[in-house]
Amino acid sequence: MAKIPTVFIDGEAGTTGLQIRERLAILPGLAVRSIAPTRRKDPGARRALMAEVDLVVLCLPDDAAKESATLAASLGADAPRLVDASTAHRIAPDWVYGLPELTPEQSALIAAAPRVSNPGCYPTGAILLLRPLVDAGVMPRDYPVTVNAVSGYSGGGNAMIAEYEGRRAPDFELYGLGLGHKHIPELQTHAGLTRRPIFIPSVGDFRQGMIVSIPLHLDTLPGRPKPADIEAVLAARYAGSEYVSVVPATAKLEPEALNNTNLLELRVHGSEAHGQAVLTARFDNLGKGASGAAVQNIGLMLGIPVETRLPVAAE
Structure with a gap:
């Protein structure tokens, strides 16, 4: 009888860790191991459990994730494979970036990787919009990109959730206005840009859901493409994708329609007459943006089929 793969979530009490655990709990071909709450910060106990499992998910702050990765590496040949949900390793050369739709080869790279860095929610939408255009030569690598995005408050973790659900937070808030958001290096690197993009995130008074938008003056792009040309490039890139789809533009867009799924929708909203377009990505910041x-x-790395949607009872 084949051995059932085992997973340990280091930091399972946080928002992302809890959602990953809920999704893994419904998979018949996998077992989740846990550590006693009183020993979650005990390096010896965590290291011992790491030696017993096939894969460890790091749901920790950046510094703690680096420490945990070092702890796992100290096991040598007994080290488990890692998926890091923090920002710590997203542009590290010895980690594989965990966005399977990034390139046609990325899924195979993830499947074979000992260490995978899970993408950030905001960069996921922006990269999936930009990378195909850069690869196709439709957008120069030094193009001055601006990315705007809005997320539900769950993206800010337990502290922000408490502020919003305690009615102590504003209904809507721009942030990152110092232009130094920690997701920018990841976004720039994996979108294939040489010029640092402008990225302005925001948070709204809804628990989860996300829209990322990128405005374009089409006459500043090589060949002055039409909105339909941009859409065709995206559609060709994601044809046959299980989770990412290119769908028709709409007059309005709300962020919560794909909550509790791993789906992501891309749209090209454009005006040929004005030579302008707005590219949008809609998805669940806790789904395709994090836990999903x-x-x-995890499914790719362990070679098992996965269900990335939350069970009905959790919706």
Whole structure:
């Protein structure tokens, strides 16, 4: 009888860790191991459990994730494979970026990787919009990109959730206005850009859901493409994708329609007459933007089919 793969979530009490655990709990071909709450910060106990499992998911702050990765590496030949949900390793050369749709080869790279860095929610939408255009030569690598995005408050973790659900937070808020958001290096690197993009995130008074938008003056792009040309490039890139789809533009767009799924919708909203377009990505910041993406990567790494949607009872 084949051995059932085992997973340990280091930091399972946080928002992302809890959602990953819920998604993994419904998979028949996998077992989740846990550590006693009183020993979650005990390096010896965590290291011992790491030696017993096939894969560890790091749902920790950046510094703690680096420490945990070092702890796992100290096991040598007994080290488990890692999926890091933090920002710590997203542009590290010895980690594989965990966005399976990034390139046609990325799923195979993830499947074979000992260490995978799970993408950030905001960069996921922006990269999936930009990378095909850069690869196709439709957008120069040094193009001055601006990315705007809005997320539900669950993306800010337990502290922000408490502020919003305690009615102590504003209904809507721009942030990152110092232009130094920690997702920018990841976005720039994996979108294939040489010029640092402008990225302005925001948070709204809804628990989860996300829209990423990128405005374009089409006459500044090589060949002055039409909106339909942009859409065709995206559609060709994601044809046959299980989770990412290119769908028709709409007059309005709300962020919560794909909550509790791993689906992501791309749209090209454009005016040929004005030579302008707005590219949008809509998805669940806790799904394809975090926990659902991690489960997708776990499935690839362990060679098992996964269900990335939350069970009905959790919706």
